[in-house]
Amino acid sequence: MRLPTGLKVALLAALLTLAANLAVVGFIRWQTYDDSAARIHREVIEEAAVLEAVYATGDEAALRRAITDILAVRDPHYFAAILDPSGRPEAGPEAGNVAAIGRRPAPGYRIGRLRPRGAHASVDAAYTLRRLDGGDWLLSGRSFGQRLAFEQTLERALLLALAIAVLLGLGAGYVLARYVNRRVRDIATVADRIGDGDMTHRVPLSGGDDAFDGLARQINRMLDRIGALMEELRLLTDCLAHDLRSPLGRLRARVDAALAAGDEARRDALLAGVTQEADSLMRILTTVLEIGRAEAMTPRAQFAPLDPGDLVAELAEMYEPIVEEAGVTLRLDRPAGLPPLVGHRQLLAQALTNLLDNALAYAPGADLALFARAEGETLRLGVADRGPGIAPEDRAEARRQFGRLNAARSTAGAGLGLALVEAVAHLHRGQLALEDNCPGLVAALVLPTGAGG
């Protein structure tokens, strides 16, 4: 059976209250009942012993005198009497204050009914009977009247207490359920609003620093993170759309021109341009995918040990002619004895070529250095140039996907370069560092040695 959570909490609270109260009431009842029964037993035995002592030292006449004396005190709950062998009380004030006992006499302590002399109704009493020498019985006892009244009052009080406990339990359950419901509803409301697409809502904190506040804080943190990611994603798609628009526009223009071109050589030249634009579009998309995959850590499966010095040497050799054409020099900086690196050769090479391409594009005419250096527990792979550098306040923007510092977004190649480099650094549990080269820029992948382990 499915019950609403509020009702369940209320029922549970009421049940727990009831159980606790039942236990307490039961304990009181048991303790007091036992106690009063034991006390009455003791009193009856003691008082009987007094009369028996009188009888043992004197005779039946002395006993009768003693009974008369005791009854003269007029304790209304005390009974003493001499009964004939059949159990009927003897007549006369010296024979006691009992009119009749409810059953046949037998020696020992018992609880039963007896009727006081001069009364019409029997009362509950505890008494002892002892056979005297002449066959008569000595009765000594106490009525339960007083105890019973006390116990009845107690019982009534306990029952009342129980009833109150049930009510209080239900009340407490109701209050608790309302409280829990309200806190849960706060969270549910926020979840609903978020579900409807309004990411700005957050769960209110009660300030009590309780488990609900802890949950609320966790949910809020999660929402902040999701919000940031969504914002980033939105920015990415916006920029992707923007960056795809211009090459697509050029592509279209070239196709149109080629369709209109009369002479074949001109048409071929225009179509070659179309291929170029299509390739650059493909490149943008591939890079975006590459960044996504690197961020998802998928390529980790292809990590292998590699020599970082060899990697930069290979790339320096690959770039040597292109650097020479650009009229600058590329210095290779790879000290001997570099620690080996466990990494993705292809992606590291791609990241470093991105840094080299960036340096060639944004620091034209400036000399470059491609380096692999060990620094403490890290390995620094990167490119240093003597170009204009990036102002410290612009460095965060430079890392963003599609962020491009110079306003000229029409320059070939989308501004995905540094974002890919950063994704590759993260893939290797490292960071992309952008530092001042005084003048110029140092862009380096700072990787922990033994990355990927």
Next chain:
Amino acid sequence: MGRKILLVEDDRETADYLIRGLGEEGHNVEHVGDGREGLFLATGQSFDLVILDRMVPALDGLSVLKALRAAGVETPVLILSALASVSDRIEGLESGSDDYLVKPFSFAELLARVNALLRRSEARASAADPRLIVGDLEIDPLARTVKRAGRPIELKPREYKLLEYFARNKGRVVTRTMLLEQVWDYHFDPGTNVIDVHVSRLRRKLEDGFDEPILHTVRGAGYRLGQSG
């Protein structure tokens, strides 16, 4: 020189385009649309080359490839895939394919790779003279020396590697991506003309002092060493 090629491709348009193009080149193309049938044919008959789309129904391309290699079929396999990231390419090559081509591709690129693969299986069959001769160019892979018309040419190690790859594919078009993959072992698009610069350096060393050009640029495709064959 018609060769038997098995094409496993579920996209009708791509398949038609390849069947027509390869047919015009004189090849005999057998086409199936799903992986299970492809595996069945490739193990049952002998082909010179298998062109395998990575995402085909019934059994995906990489599984077909693994099953083929497990069955001891060593036919060269060219994988076609829309999965373009570096790690996808590496995964494709590591699973036993001989080449990996990302969609969309130009027919020139595909043809260059098909010819290189067919050529390789030929070369494997005939253990011939280790020297490579292209026109008046003579390359000795053991000594790593190069002579043109008897005159020695000094090459840097990478230039030599580049030339040797060209020579092994003499008379055929070699694309920039093929060079990047085969000579540098990089499977990403560098986005700059770095390959062109290396090729033009090599060309200068090969052609300086000679009237006859030997390393030709093929527009829209790549380069070719020697006369087209």
